[in-house]
Amino acid sequence: MNNVESIIDAVFQGERIQTDAAEILYHNAPLLTLANLADQIRYKKHPNPVVTFVVDRNINYTNVCISRCKFCAFCRPLDHQEAYVISRKDLDHKIQETIDLGGTQILMQGGLHPDLPFSFYVDLLEHIKSHFDIHIHGFSPPEIDHMARISGLTVQKTIQALKKAGLDSIPGGGAEILVDIVRCHVSPNKCNANTWLEIMKTAHDEGLPTSATMMFGHIETPAQMIAHLMKIRELQDQTSGFTAFIPWSFQPKNTHIYLREATAWQYLRVLALSRIVLDNVPNIQASWVTQGDKIGQLALTFGANDLGSTMIEENVVSAAGVKFRLSKEDMIRLIQSAGLQAAQRNCVYEILHWYPL
Amino acid sequence: MILSFKDKRLYAIKEKIETNTRLDHNDGLTLFDTNDLIGVGALADYVRRKRHGNKTYYVYNQHINYTNICKNRCLFCAFARDRHEKGAYMYSVKQVRDILIQNKNDRLKEIHMVGGIHPNAPFEYYLDLLHTIREVRPDIHIKAFTAVEIDHFSSISELSLTETIKALKKAGLNMVPGGGSEVMSNRIHQELFPKKIHWSRWAEVMKAVHAQGITSNATMLYGHIETPSERITHLSQLRKIQDETNGFTAFIPLAFHSENTKLSHIPPTSAYLDLKITAIARLILDNFDHIKAYWVMLGEKLAQIAQTFGADDLDGTIIDEKITHSAGARSSKGLTRDQLINMIRSAGFEPVERDALYQPVRSNP
Numbered sequence: 001m002n003n004v005e006s007i008i009d010a011v012f013q014g015e016r017i018q019t020d021a022a023e024i025l026y027h028n029a030p031l032l033t034l035a036n037l038a039d040q041i042r043y044k045k046h047p048n049p050v051v052t053f054v055v056d057r058n059i060n061y062t063n064v065c066i067s068r069c070k071f072c073a074f075c076r077p078l079d080h081q082e083a084y085v086i087s088r089k090d091l092d093h094k095i096q097e098t099i100d101l102g103g104t105q106i107l108m109q110g111g112l113h114p115d116l117p118f119s120f121y122v123d124l125l126e127h128i129k130s131h132f133d134i135h136i137h138g139f140s141p142p143e144i145d146h147m148a149r150i151s152g153l154t155v156q157k158t159i160q161a162l163k164k165a166g167l168d169s170i171p172g173g174g175a176e177i178l179v180d181i182v183r184c185h186v187s188p189n190k191c192n193a194n195t196w197l198e199i200m201k202t203a204h205d206e207g208l209p210t211s212a213t214m215m216f217g218h219i220e221t222p223a224q225m226i227a228h229l230m231k232i233r234e235l236q237d238q239t240s241g242f243t244a245f246i247p248w249s250f251q252p253k254n255t256h257i258y259l260r261e262a263t264a265w266q267y268l269r270v271l272a273l274s275r276i277v278l279d280n281v282p283n284i285q286a287s288w289v290t291q292g293d294k295i296g297q298l299a300l301t302f303g304a305n306d307l308g309s310t311m312i313e314e315n316v317v318s319a320a321g322v323k324f325r326l327s328k329e330d331m332i333r334l335i336q337s338a339g340l341q342a343a344q345r346n347c348v349y350e351i352l353h354w355y356p357l
Numbered sequence: 358m359i360l361s362f363k364d365k366r367l368y369a370i371k372e373k374i375e376t377n378t379r380l381d382h383n384d385g386l387t388l389f390d391t392n393d394l395i396g397v398g399a400l401a402d403y404v405r406r407k408r409h410g411n412k413t414y415y416v417y418n419q420h421i422n423y424t425n426i427c428k429n430r431c432l433f434c435a436f437a438r439d440r441h442e443k444g445a446y447m448y449s450v451k452q453v454r455d456i457l458i459q460n461k462n463d464r465l466k467e468i469h470m471v472g473g474i475h476p477n478a479p480f481e482y483y484l485d486l487l488h489t490i491r492e493v494r495p496d497i498h499i500k501a502f503t504a505v506e507i508d509h510f511s512s513i514s515e516l517s518l519t520e521t522i523k524a525l526k527k528a529g530l531n532m533v534p535g536g537g538s539e540v541m542s543n544r545i546h547q548e549l550f551p552k553k554i555h556w557s558r559w560a561e562v563m564k565a566v567h568a569q570g571i572t573s574n575a576t577m578l579y580g581h582i583e584t585p586s587e588r589i590t591h592l593s594q595l596r597k598i599q600d601e602t603n604g605f606t607a608f609i610p611l612a613f614h615s616e617n618t619k620l621s622h623i624p625p626t627s628a629y630l631d632l633k634i635t636a637i638a639r640l641i642l643d644n645f646d647h648i649k650a651y652w653v654m655l656g657e658k659l660a661q662i663a664q665t666f667g668a669d670d671l672d673g674t675i676i677d678e679k680i681t682h683s684a685g686a687r688s689s690k691g692l693t694r695d696q697l698i699n700m701i702r703s704a705g706f707e708p709v710e711r712d713a714l715y716q717p718v719r720s721n722p
Contacts (some may be wrong), residue, residue, distance in 0.1 A: 016413065030665070031665050031704075032395050032398050032399045032402060032665055034393050035395045036361070036399075039363070040361075040363075040397060049392075053619055068584075100480055174613065228685065238449075240690075260699065263658070263661055263699070263700065263703045264658035264661050265662065265703055265704040265705075266660055269660065291658065292656065292658060292659065293625075294627075294628035294630065294631070294655070294656055294659045295658050295659065295662070297629060298628045298629070298632070298659070298662065299627045301394050301395055330624075333624055333627075335628065337627035337630065338392075338394075338627065338629045338631055339392035339629070
């Protein structure tokens with residue numbers, strides 16, 4: 001079982017693809033063949049030609065971060081003149097604006113602040129939930145790891161406390177590449193691969209759905225990228241707690257990794273491979289934020305069935321020099337001009353609104 | 358070729374392509390109608406690889422737009438100005454010389470020079486532009502003056518079309534760019550560019566150019582008010598001219614950019630349409646050697662992908678693109694040779710540096 005055609009046949013017959021075969025496909029299958037395979041798997045999972053998106057806003061409660069990952073252009077040290085922690089007034093304003101624009105959730109993430117106590121995060125959630133009816137998708141595993149450290153609680157108790165205070169789901173950020181030798185180089189102060197996976201497992205066990213991401217196109221090898229996919233698949237076999245997988249490419253501007261950005265070609269290959277490998281993850285998201293609207297649209301025939309979020313506000317990727325914007329109307333047009341039906345969803349992929357073709 | 362077509366109608370077209378049977382209007386309509394983008398791409402990729410294998414061409418070139426003053430004022434144009442309007446400019450021959458000298462040490466292989474239809478400049482001005490480029494750059498290929506400009510020169514010089522072309526050729530013209538036909542349809546001509554020459558005249562000029570041994574490109578401006586059927590008719594017209602003259606080198610689909618034009622309500626073209634047009638052009642234009650993915654209009658990322666949707670050429674370095682950027686293009690204004698090579702090589706293709714006439718000029722490092 002070691003040539004492209006026999007691998008493709010096996011995948012078509014529903015056989016699960018293993019690491020060596022995934023590597024062969026990634027290196028050797030023509031781009032359109034990968035697309036064809038990913039697209040057919042997508043339609044097996046989602047027979048209807050529908051593409052979903054969510055209307056939300058990224059709120060970054062602080063940019064102060066002790067992690068100082070080399071790929072990050074957003075973080076600032078505590079004493080930097082651009083360092084901030086969001087005020088309640090700003091927070092409320094941003095949430096109200098989101099609701100006014102038809103938004104249903106906020107993606108709330110921030111840096112690992114050295115001085116904020118655990119109560120800051122709990123209070124933040126309680127404050128939001130007592131004032132607004134909105135889904136809080138927040139606190140990626142490195143933040144939860146950080147909160148567990150500063151509170152002295154176990155990961156499980158930390159997640160339980162956050163859930164009780166109003167946390168609805170957890171974003172899949174901070175995964176980067178789930179291989180420690182890569183993490184040692186690009187994000188040495190961030191939680192390791194096992195901790196990231198354990199936090200996700202605990203969240204799933206506590207009934208919190210999460211997404212998973214992968215940031216590729218920096219120093220990782222294809223084998224390490226595929227190892228990342230395999231780790232996500234393995235955990236998903238145990239928990240079924242991942243709602244979606246979102247691969248996106250490292251954006252090199254304003255960071256400490258001096259590389260050329262991954263090409264669209266590489267992005268589409270990784271995206272298609274993600275759909276092929278992750279046979280147990282229901283949704284694959286296109287990353288228009290890093291790829292722009294054109295490749296974002298094209299991703300819809302390379303295995304993606306979701307366009308992520310309209311991102312009324314986005315700060316992290318734009319700090320790395322990429323400033324693609326997409327209104328809700330643009331997003332609907334993008335989906336429709338690919339001959340697909342657009343639908344607005346909530347965080348757990350329930351359809352809230354259909355747009356006619 | 359590919360595993361399986363999502364749209365079963367594509368099998369009949371595949372059969373035609375594999376037996377070198379020319380596609381007809383209905384095949385074109387099917388290709389536009391289908392939602393099987395990957396299937397259409399695979400057909401085009403098959404033809405592209407049969408003709409060019411793994412090679413993708415690019416050119417070390419520079420664009421020069423000698424004036425934006427234009428009396429045609431097509432509705433889709435954001436570049437043109439009236440003579441006394443703010444932002445109107447016209448380069449003197451000396452200014453063009455200075456632009457060329459600034460860049461003199463480069464390994465430039467092609468100058469692409471087009472401009473507006475200026476109401477007063479005499480024919481000598483255009484000949485002087487050619488003389489100057491030829492003087493500063495004796496070995497460079499000059500690709501200049503669309504059929505629309507050549508028609509204008511013929512009228513201001515009171516020379517016949519053939520005499521006009523001969524004079525341009527003598528002054529140094531090597532090749533003619535493909536602009537100005539937009540979409541060959543009476544309806545669209547009336548609605549969008551009534552002051553510009555009709556497409557029948559465009560075809561006449563191109564035939565006269567080819568008759569003088571000068572090759573040209575051909576284009577189509579898409580993504581405005583045209584229908585799929587009008588696009589196919591346009592491609593069929595080009596194919597017919599090519600059957601007669603064999604003078605077209607490349608076909609370049611031009612994605613309409615509406616910002617700052619009178620059609621600014623029209624949204625940008627989608628990636629689906631961009632790639633479909635590229636692929637369908639490759640399939641219908643069976644007598645054209647090259648299909649270009651013009652990165653200025655597609656964006657660098659999509660142009661890279663277009664290499665597997667039928668395109669075998671990525672244009673070039675360009676250096677300072679003005680026309681599409683005045684209509685809101687978000688691509689770079691120029692690319693380095695390294696960037697172009699990376700776009701090609703990282704997609705598994707083999708970069709071939711060419712001159713304006715598509716002759717390979719050097720082996721790549």
